[in-house]
Amino acid sequence: MNNKNKIFYALSTLVLLMHSKMAMASVDETVNDVFSWATGWFVGLIFAPLPGTSFPWIVLWLVVGASVFTLYFGFIQFRAVGHSIALVKGDYTNPRDAGEVSHFQALATALSGTVGLGNIAGVAVAVSIGGAGATFWMILAGLLGMASKFAECTLGVKYRNEYSDGTVSGGPMYYISKGFKERGLPGGKLLAVMFAIFCILGSLGGGNMFQANQAHAQISGIVGDYPGWITGLIFAAIVFAVIVGGIKSIARVTEKVVPFMGVMYVLAALVILLMNADKIGWAFGQIFEGAFTGLGIAGGFVGALIQGFKRAAFSNEAGVGSAAIAHSAVKTNEPVTEGFVSLLEPFIDTVLICTMTALVIIITGQLMTDPATGLYMLGENGRILTADGSSGVALTSAAFGSAFSWFPYVLAVAVVLFAFSTMISWSYYGLKAWTYLFGEGKSKELTYKVMFCIFIVIGAAANLGPVIDFSDAAIFAMAVVNIIGLYFLLPIIKRELNSYLSRLKTGEIVKFKGATAK
Amino acid sequence: MSNILIVGLDGSESGSRALAYAKRLASLIPDCTLELVYVIEWTPYSFQTPEENASRHKRREQEIAVATSRVIDPAIAALHSEGFTANGRVMHGDAAELLNLVAVEEKADQIVVARSSRGGITSRLFGSVTANLVMNASVPVTVVN
Numbered sequence: 192m193n194n195k196n197k198i199f200y201a202l203s204t205l206v207l208l209m210h211s212k213m214a215m216a217s218v219d220e221t222v223n224d225v226f227s228w229a230t231g232w233f234v235g236l237i238f239a240p241l242p243g244t245s246f247p248w249i250v251l252w253l254v255v256g257a258s259v260f261t262l263y264f265g266f267i268q269f270r271a272v273g274h275s276i277a278l279v280k281g282d283y284t285n286p287r288d289a290g291e292v293s294h295f296q297a298l299a300t301a302l303s304g305t306v307g308l309g310n311i312a313g314v315a316v317a318v319s320i321g322g323a324g325a326t327f328w329m330i331l332a333g334l335l336g337m338a339s340k341f342a343e344c345t346l347g348v349k350y351r352n353e354y355s356d357g358t359v360s361g362g363p364m365y366y367i368s369k370g371f372k373e374r375g376l377p378g379g380k381l382l383a384v385m386f387a388i389f390c391i392l393g394s395l396g397g398g399n400m401f402q403a404n405q406a407h408a409q410i411s412g413i414v415g416d417y418p419g420w421i422t423g424l425i426f427a428a429i430v431f432a433v434i435v436g437g438i439k440s441i442a443r444v445t446e447k448v449v450p451f452m453g454v455m456y457v458l459a460a461l462v463i464l465l466m467n468a469d470k471i472g473w474a475f476g477q478i479f480e481g482a483f484t485g486l487g488i489a490g491g492f493v494g495a496l497i498q499g500f501k502r503a504a505f506s507n508e509a510g511v512g513s514a515a516i517a518h519s520a521v522k523t524n525e526p527v528t529e530g531f532v533s534l535l536e537p538f539i540d541t542v543l544i545c546t547m548t549a550l551v552i553i554i555t556g557q558l559m560t561d562p563a564t565g566l567y568m569l570g571e572n573g574r575i576l577t578a579d580g581s582s583g584v585a586l587t588s589a590a591f592g593s594a595f596s597w598f599p600y601v602l603a604v605a606v607v608l609f610a611f612s613t614m615i616s617w618s619y620y621g622l623k624a625w626t627y628l629f630g631e632g633k634s635k636e637l638t639y640k641v642m643f644c645i646f647i648v649i650g651a652a653a654n655l656g657p658v659i660d661f662s663d664a665a666i667f668a669m670a671v672v673n674i675i676g677l678y679f680l681l682p683i684i685k686r687e688l689n690s691y692l693s694r695l696k697t698g699e700i701v702k703f704k705g706a707t708a709k
Numbered sequence: 710m711s712n713i714l715i716v717g718l719d720g721s722e723s724g725s726r727a728l729a730y731a732k733r734l735a736s737l738i739p740d741c742t743l744e745l746v747y748v749i750e751w752t753p754y755s756f757q758t759p760e761e762n763a764s765r766h767k768r769r770e771q772e773i774a775v776a777t778s779r780v781i782d783p784a785i786a787a788l789h790s791e792g793f794t795a796n797g798r799v800m801h802g803d804a805a806e807l808l809n810l811v812a813v814e815e816k817a818d819q820i821v822v823a824r825s826s827r828g829g830i831t832s833r834l835f836g837s838v839t840a841n842l843v844m845n846a847s848v849p850v851t852v853v854n
Contacts (some may be wrong), residue, residue, distance in 0.1 A: 252778050262764060285800070289802040290751050290772070290773075293753030293754070295753050295754050296753065296756070297762065299755075332784070347756070357766045358765070360763065439761075443758075446758055450756055517762075520759070520762035521762075616759055620759070
C-alpha cells in the first residue's frame with residue numbers, strides 16, 4: 192500500500208513538472224539545453240585531446256591499460272580460454288555448492304548488463320563516424336579488453352564483502368580500498384570514493400539515459416515522432432515498479448527474453464552475411480584498409496581508431512569496473528576462476544556481437560562511397576553519409592531492414608528489452624556505489640532509485656548528442672580510477688593466478704564433472 | 710553392512726506414498742537404513758538479475774532450512790519413533806541426477822520414488838523426473854504408483 196502511494200506521488204510530481212514547463216518551450220528542447228549546459232565541462236575534461244593532437248587521452252588510457260594487463264598476464268586471454276569454458280560448463284564446480292550462484296549465472300548476468308545498445312547503436316555510431324576501419328580497432332580493443340576484465344573480476348571476488356545475512360557486495364570500491372590497505376598503499380579510500388561517485392554518474396548516463404534515449408529513437412522510428420518524455424515516463428514507471436516496487440516477475444521475464452533476443456540478433460546477422468557471402472571478403476578488405484587509411488573519413492585512420500576503441504569500451508565496459516560488481520556474487524573459493532570466466536565477456540560482446548553489427552551495416556551498403564574514388568562521402572558534420580540518412584540505432588535497423596523488411600520491428604522489441612535489462616543491471620551497480628558512499632538503509636536506497644527513474648525521463652527527452660557524450664564521459668571516468676587501482680593491485684592478481692595455475696597443474700584443483708560420471 | 714534404501718521426497722502426497730512403501734520394504738529387510746532425499750529443482754544455467762545473485766546464498770540457506778524443517782525433520786522424527794534408522798538431506802539440482810548420485814555414494818541397494826504428480830507438456834517433451842531416473846539410474850528403482 193505504502194509503496195503504491197510512493198509510486199503514485201513520484202510519478203504525478205514528475206508529470207506536473209513536465210506540464211508546467213510545457214507552457215514555456217517544448218520540454219525536449221529545455222531538457223536538452225539544460226543538459227548540455229550542465230554536463231559540457233565534464234565531457235570536455237574526459238575527452239580532452241592529447242596536446243597537439245586530436246587523440247583523446249582517455250582512449251589511450253584504456254588501450255594502454257588493456258595492453259599492460261595483456262602483457263603482464265602473458266596473454267592470459269588466449270591461454271585461458273579453454274579453462275574458462277570448462278569453468279562456465281561447471282566442470283570444476285563442487286556439487287556441494289549447487290544452489291549457489293554458478294559461473295554461468297554470474298557470466299550471464301554480467302553479459303545482460305553489457306550486451307545491449309552498445310552492440311546495436313554504439314557500433315552504428317562507430318562505423319558512421321569512423322568508417323569500416325573502426326571495426327578492426329573495435330575487435331582489437333575487445334581482445335585486449337579481455338585481460339582488463341580478467342584483472343578486475345578476480346579482484347572483485349577476492350575483496351567482496353560477505354555480510355552476516357548471507358548477501359554479498361563487491362566491486363572496485365571494495366577492492367581498491369581493501370587492496371590498497373593490504374599493500375600498505377595510501378589513497379585507497381579516496382580512489383574508492385571517486386570510483387563510487389563516477390559509478391553513480393555512469394549508472395545515470397550510459398546505464399540509463401543513453402538506453403532510454405535510444406529506446407525512444409527506436410520506438411518513434413516505428414510509430415512516428417512523438418515527445419521523448421512520454422517514452423521516458425513509461426520506462427521510468429516500469430523500472431520503478433521493478434527496483435522500488437520489487438515486482439520481480441518483470442525483471443525475471445526480461446532476463447529470460449534478453450538472451451533469446453541476443454541469440455536471435457546474431458542468427459539474423461549470420462543469415463544476412465550468408466545471403467551476401469560473396470561480399471564478406473570485400474567487407475573485410477574495407478575493414479583492414481579503413482583501419483590503416485581511414486578511407487577518407489574525417490580524422491583519417493586515427494579517427495577510425497578512436498571510434499573503434501571508444502565504442503568497444505562503451506559496449507564491453509572492460510576496465511570500467513562495472514563487471515566486477517556483477518561478477519562478485521559467484522560462489523567460488525578461487526577468485527581467479529571468476530577472472531577466467533569474465534574474460535569471455537568482451538569476446539562475446541565485442542568480438543562476436545559488435546562485429547556482426549558492423550559487418551551487416553557494411554555489407555548491406557549503408558555507408559555511401561564515392562564510386563569514382565572508393566572513398567566515403569561525408570556530410571557537413573563530418574559523418575559518413577548513410578543510405579537513408581540515419582544514424583545510431585536507426586542505422587542498424589535500416590541495415591537489417593534492407594534484408595528483412597520485418598526486422599526493424601523485432602529490433603525495436605530487442606532494443607527496448609536490452610535497454611530495460613541494462614537499466615536494471617546499472618541501477619544495481621549505481622546502487623552499490625551509492626550504498627558504499629552513504630551506507631545501507633531503506634530511505635537512502637529509495638533516494639537513489641527515485642533519482643534513477645527521473646533520469647530515465649531526462650535521457651529519453653534529450654537529443655542524441657549531449658546524452659551520448661555524457662554517457663561516455665561518465666563511464667570512462669570510472670575507468671580512470673579503476674585502472675589506476677588495477678595497476679597497483681596487479682601483483683596480488685598475479686599471485687592468485689600463479690598459485691591457482693600451479694595447483695591446477697599438480698592436480699590439487701580437481702575436476703568434479705566426469706569424475707562422478709554414471 | 711547396512712542395507713540402504715534411498716527415498717525421494719518432494720513434500721507432496723506422492724512423496725509420502727514413496728515413504729510409506731519404503732517403510733514396508735525396510736521392515737522386511739534386516740538392518741536397513743532409510744536415506745531421505747529432498748531435491749530443490751535448480752539449474753546452474755539460468756539467467757538472473759544482479760540483485761538475485763547478490764542474495765542467492767542467503768536464499769539457498771533459507772530454502773534448505775524450510776525444506777529441512779517442513780519435510781525432512783518431521784519425516785525422520787516419525788521414522789525414529791517407529792523404530793527405523795533414517796537420515797535425511799536437502800540438495801539443489803536435478804532430482805533424477807541427484808537421487809542417483811546419492812545412491813552411488815551411499816552404495817544403496819535401491820531407490821524408491823513415487824510417480825510424479827505433475828504431468829503436462831513439459832514432462833512429455835523432456836521426460837519426467839521419474840522417467841529420467843528409471844532410464845539412467847545405476848541401482849534398481851522402484852516407482853510407487
